[in-house]
Amino acid sequence: MKTDDIDELICFYRGQKEKIEARLADFRRIWDTGSDRDLFAELAFCILTPQSRARICWPAIERLRGCDLLFAGCPEEILDELLNVRFRERKASYIVAARNQFTRDGCLKIKSVLGGFSDPRAAREWLVDNVKGLGYKEAGHFLRNIGLGEELAILDRHILKNLFLLGVIDEIPTTLTKKKYLEIERRMIELSQKTGIPMGHLDLLLWSKETGEIFK
Incomplete structure (x- = not known):
């Protein structure tokens, strides 16, 4: 790891910490007080995000x-609202x-399904295995955004680029197998421990460092 860059990151964190804590509190409230809808x-937002910008995907979800x-919409109806979302037919x-996966007796039951897992990693594995469109990044992103996965890495291109610049990884991988993903996650955990920046904070910190904002 590059010591000077790590020191700079810690300094940057001091200025962003309060905003990051507030955003993570927002995510936790979704699980604590939010509905299954x-x-x-x-979940639908995280399905849309691969190779598409979050700032484009979230307005599509709101529409x-x-x-x-x-x-209640069919794929063809949903498709029309996915403006500028890549691979929109597949994602619709x-x-x-x-939606069908989590519907029981005509109602969404996401809380009851996810509440049955003992830890976020077990929930992530189940999501990857059972929900089409979710890989490790998307499943971790979803769990973090509902307040259940702050210790999971969300290895999008912004995070990978910054991990490379910090010397945490030797190269930016072109593809991420499960083995590679978990190895980089382990290294990110080591960075978290070295800097004293919690994993959930570290992800939003690196994302904001790259994009200039703390979003989703």
Whole structure:
């Protein structure tokens, strides 16, 4: 790891810590007080994000929710609202499949399903294995955004770039196998321990360092 860059990161964190803590508190409230519909909106958002900007994906979710297509629309109807989202045909079908996956007796039951797991990593494994469109990054992103996965790495291109610049990884991988993902996650945990910056904070910190904002 590059000592000077690590010191700079710690200094940057001091200025961002309060904002990061507030954002993570927002995420925790979604699990504590939100509805299953709130949770599903976050899940659908994470299904949309691969190779698409978060600032484009979230307004699409808000549009779908506003007209109830998120909870009742078919893939073709959902597709029309996914403006500028890449691979929108596939992702529209994934949203409907996920909705069906979590529907019991006509109602979404995400809380009852996820509440049955003993830890976030077990929940992540189940999501990756059972929900179309979710890899390790997307599953971890979803769990973090609903207040359940702050210790999980969300290895998007912004995070990988900054881990490389910090000397945490030797190269930015072109593809991420499960083995590679978990290895980089382990190294990110080591960075968290070295700097004293909690994992959930570290992800938002690196993301904001790259994008200039703390978002989702």
